[in-house]
Amino acid sequence: MSSPLTGPPPPLLEARRVTMVFGSGLLRFRGFVALEDLSLAIHRGRATVVAIAGESGSGKTTLARLLLGIIPPTGGSIHYNGTPLPALSAQDRLAFRRDIQAIFQDPFESFNPFYRVDHVLATAVRKFGLATSPAGARELVERALRQVGLRPDETLGRYPHQLSGGQRQRVMVARAMLIRPRVIIADEPVSMVDASLRATILESLLAMNRDLGCSIVYITHDLATAYQVSERILILYRGVVAEAGDVDAVINRPQHPYTQLLVASIPTTTGESRWGREAGQVAAAEIDAASARGCRFADRCPHVMPICRASAPPLRQTEPDRAVACYLYHPDGIPLPQTTEPARSA
Amino acid sequence: MSADLLHVRDLRVSYASPAGEVRAVEGVSFTLRAGERLGLAGESGSGKSTTALALMRLIRPPGRINGGQVLLNGMDLLALSDGAMRGLRCAAISLVPQGAMNSLNPVLRIGHQLADTIAAHDDSRGAATENRISDLLEAVGLERRVARMYPHELSGGMKQRVCIAIAISLRPRVIIADEPTSALDVVVQRQVIETLGTVQRNLGASIILVGHDMGLMAQFVDRVGVLYAGRLVELGPVRDIMLDPLHPYTQLLIASVPTLESRGVFKGIPGLPPSLVNPPPGCPFHPRCPKVVDRCAADMPTLREVRPGRWVACHLH
Amino acid sequence: MAFASLSLGTRLEAGRSNPALVAGLALLGLVILAALVGPWLINPEDARVGAFAPSRPPSAAHIFGTDTQGRDVLAVLVLANPETLKVGFIAGTVGLGIGTLLGLASGYFGGITDAVIRTTADVLTTIPGVAMLVLVATFIKTMTVGLMALVVASLAWIYPTRAIRAQTLSLRERAYIQVARLNGVGGLELVLREILPNLLPYTAASFVSAVSHAIIATIGLEALGLGPQNAFTLGMMIYWSQFYGAIVRGLWWWWGPPILLILVIFVALLLTSAGLDRIVNTRIRSAA
Numbered sequence: 017m018s019s020p021l022t023g024p025p026p027p028l029l030e031a032r033r034v035t036m037v038f039g040s041g042l043l044r045f046r047g048f049v050a051l052e053d054l055s056l057a058i059h060r061g062r063a064t065v066v067a068i069a070g071e072s073g074s075g076k077t078t079l080a081r082l083l084l085g086i087i088p089p090t091g092g093s094i095h096y097n098g099t100p101l102p103a104l105s106a107q108d109r110l111a112f113r114r115d116i117q118a119i120f121q122d123p124f125e126s127f128n129p130f131y132r133v134d135h136v137l138a139t140a141v142r143k144f145g146l147a148t149s150p151a152g153a154r155e156l157v158e159r160a161l162r163q164v165g166l167r168p169d170e171t172l173g174r175y176p177h178q179l180s181g182g183q184r185q186r187v188m189v190a191r192a193m194l195i196r197p198r199v200i201i202a203d204e205p206v207s208m209v210d211a212s213l214r215a216t217i218l219e220s221l222l223a224m225n226r227d228l229g230c231s232i233v234y235i236t237h238d239l240a241t242a243y244q245v246s247e248r249i250l251i252l253y254r255g256v257v258a259e260a261g262d263v264d265a266v267i268n269r270p271q272h273p274y275t276q277l278l279v280a281s282i283p284t285t286t287g288e289s290r291w292g293r294e295a296g297q298v299a300a301a302e303i304d305a306a307s308a309r310g311c312r313f314a315d316r317c318p319h320v321m322p323i324c325r326a327s328a329p330p331l332r333q334t335e336p337d338r339a340v341a342c343y344l345y346h347p348d349g350i351p352l353p354q355t356t357e358p359a360r361s362a
Numbered sequence: 363m364s365a366d367l368l369h370v371r372d373l374r375v376s377y378a379s380p381a382g383e384v385r386a387v388e389g390v391s392f393t394l395r396a397g398e399r400l401g402l403a404g405e406s407g408s409g410k411s412t413t414a415l416a417l418m419r420l421i422r423p424p425g426r427i428n429g430g431q432v433l434l435n436g437m438d439l440l441a442l443s444d445g446a447m448r449g450l451r452c453a454a455i456s457l458v459p460q461g462a463m464n465s466l467n468p469v470l471r472i473g474h475q476l477a478d479t480i481a482a483h484d485d486s487r488g489a490a491t492e493n494r495i496s497d498l499l500e501a502v503g504l505e506r507r508v509a510r511m512y513p514h515e516l517s518g519g520m521k522q523r524v525c526i527a528i529a530i531s532l533r534p535r536v537i538i539a540d541e542p543t544s545a546l547d548v549v550v551q552r553q554v555i556e557t558l559g560t561v562q563r564n565l566g567a568s569i570i571l572v573g574h575d576m577g578l579m580a581q582f583v584d585r586v587g588v589l590y591a592g593r594l595v596e597l598g599p600v601r602d603i604m605l606d607p608l609h610p611y612t613q614l615l616i617a618s619v620p621t622l623e624s625r626g627v628f629k630g631i632p633g634l635p636p637s638l639v640n641p642p643p644g645c646p647f648h649p650r651c652p653k654v655v656d657r658c659a660a661d662m663p664t665l666r667e668v669r670p671g672r673w674v675a676c677h678l679h
Numbered sequence: 680m681a682f683a684s685l686s687l688g689t690r691l692e693a694g695r696s697n698p699a700l701v702a703g704l705a706l707l708g709l710v711i712l713a714a715l716v717g718p719w720l721i722n723p724e725d726a727r728v729g730a731f732a733p734s735r736p737p738s739a740a741h742i743f744g745t746d747t748q749g750r751d752v753l754a755v756l757v758l759a760n761p762e763t764l765k766v767g768f769i770a771g772t773v774g775l776g777i778g779t780l781l782g783l784a785s786g787y788f789g790g791i792t793d794a795v796i797r798t799t800a801d802v803l804t805t806i807p808g809v810a811m812l813v814l815v816a817t818f819i820k821t822m823t824v825g826l827m828a829l830v831v832a833s834l835a836w837i838y839p840t841r842a843i844r845a846q847t848l849s850l851r852e853r854a855y856i857q858v859a860r861l862n863g864v865g866g867l868e869l870v871l872r873e874i875l876p877n878l879l880p881y882t883a884a885s886f887v888s889a890v891s892h893a894i895i896a897t898i899g900l901e902a903l904g905l906g907p908q909n910a911f912t913l914g915m916m917i918y919w920s921q922f923y924g925a926i927v928r929g930l931w932w933w934w935g936p937p938i939l940l941i942l943v944i945f946v947a948l949l950l951t952s953a954g955l956d957r958i959v960n961t962r963i964r965s966a967a
Contacts, residue, residue, distance in 0.1 A: 071548075072518070113861065126858050131876075139862045188858075191858075210406055211615065212614065212630050219630075237548070238620075239548070240577075240619075243625060268622070281548040282577070283551075284580065284622065
């Protein structure tokens, strides 16, 4: 969009108004809308940690797959350094792979059961040309393992089923560390790991952010760890961004009714019961009546108004560091014309 | 009112594996009072799920109950015949197993599955059963028409509530819930747990909640027991334990739960859980314990009541 | 291989828990041993026309008697066994090889490739295999064992293709394939290094089934008279015994032994297949 000579550099990784509809071929009207009109940008030069929070079915895993180029969006586009993914040359594709890495949720499934755990690390070294000799490769791998708190002599040479879930996930983090990407998409990296081991893994991720200048997109359903780890947060509800902005503001002073519900539902160990606070107005309209036109949260919202069912509220800025998609904060009810600015979420 | 309903004494369970005998539960003892909510908290490998299954006598080979007593109203469940135990299961003590919502029969309607449980014990069918089913669904906050639906038409939270309905269909005195909310998000989790609480109050039953989420324990149970490597390391009222945990493992476990109070602070527990085939000598936690002393590697600490109602297994107390 | 990480004790126990596989392989081993060693132990002259008095029932000199041409039936049997096995294994291997390639390509690449391969395989399944083979075989002037194998192989790829395709489709979605892609692995390397090794249990099972089908098809064709006229195979023994009216004339020792041997071979293949099935299913169960 802007010339490389005069304008600011394009974002490293960008989702431009992406929509993902999983539908049955010909007759699309029965399609399942996993994501709708979502925009997100990670810029180079400033390593951030962005959390994408939402329940199952919110579209967060779909977003991860789109950002990694695993599936193409049905609407909108994903860009790497300004170029849409399908238009990348073979060389650019390798650079894309090198810059954008991921950690997945299931530590066991991430390993090819046929090989020892060394295989996934050695393949990374080999394919990205990270070392010039076998000795150098070995040294690199051992260093990365130590950085995540594993002992190379206890980890290398083993098969995946011989390690614990926490150890496996740490090997995956080590793999990402080896490659030194610019962005790591971490899709629920600790949800299948024991509570006591989560801290180590999250700490490793943050260390990569701090010391290697790597941005992290932390996808989770656990608001508490999102709060611990990230600077900015997007709250997804059924494929749409409900609220986005600075994590402190969003979690401690939630504006969107869904965010308020989420924050109030988190069980905590400290002091008083959080659950007691909320007036239990959680209308369980769970038998699905997908109202495609209005706000997705209308069926469960304690503050629903007629306009909410008529059209979906746009995402608009309510504070310098936050945007909300809710008519409670846009009483005029008239959505402003859509500009091409990316959402204020990154 | 606070009579002892369930009395577990020195329960021992192990199972055979290619690597050797895995000692999953090593001498767990606790009591459950009538109308009480007890939590059994621990991470993977702590023995909490095995304990839940053992209470129901659902341990199958290669697992084996090696010793102990499970006294329900004075009657030892472990000494009963298979037939007698089958009669008691679901009727006196019932279980909402882990991943229950995935084990609903996909080709039967919900009402049918509820009726099956009732019929297996009561031999009753017909209009009376239908009313009971409607009542059960109502008790867990579901509409009557759910009885005519199939599992795939329901959301995760609804399926889990159906499983709770199945578990309470015969009005048991003890309900064991094993990780009932593990695959559910926080909002639905709260609904399901609150349903569990309502059901328990209405039935006057007792609940044992098995799980790893200390935050959830803090919200729901009256007393909590912390398991590590098949042993109870701490037991007491949940509020007291959360505010003042005595065992180092409990302290670290509570500290590792992320809160919305402070950011960027990560406290995990270094090291790895111990092998259950060759556990270390002495206290199983001593290799990872920040407050370890020489005695810990030699002597096994016993669970002792160090204050009224507070039990700890640690040489520091 | 992951199997190597198990101790000897575990492997023995695995053998004990899978009697079908052990029995099947043992039986198969015996048959193959007989095929390899047998021809050296008998005198090939005994299988020539006119070597002995014709149509003699079993006796001390001739365990299985002689046929109407004066051949010692046991000698013929020993010589026929390896030929039949050869056809079965060649056809099974070729069929499996083609099937694996097509199935992998079809499952992994999807799209047009998949559409073409899948539709072809599906259409061919509906055509009776025997009829097709008969048709093909009639066009061959002089049938040899090798040609026989190729004729049978021409249809033996269909079932393996579908089985491997289904498995590839499932494996393709596994997280570790995604991780391999993230590592920069793609295309052929991904298929050969990441997917193919995990297909091995399924290919082994498909191989056994392909061999079974190939042997049946071969015997079928031979019994109909379309087999290699100048070679000894089990099916040809049956054919010749029919041709010379062995049933009418009560020469049961001519067609009995080959049928018995065929039975033994099939029982061995069936047991092996059942045993492999258990391994495949155990791997699914333990990976879950």
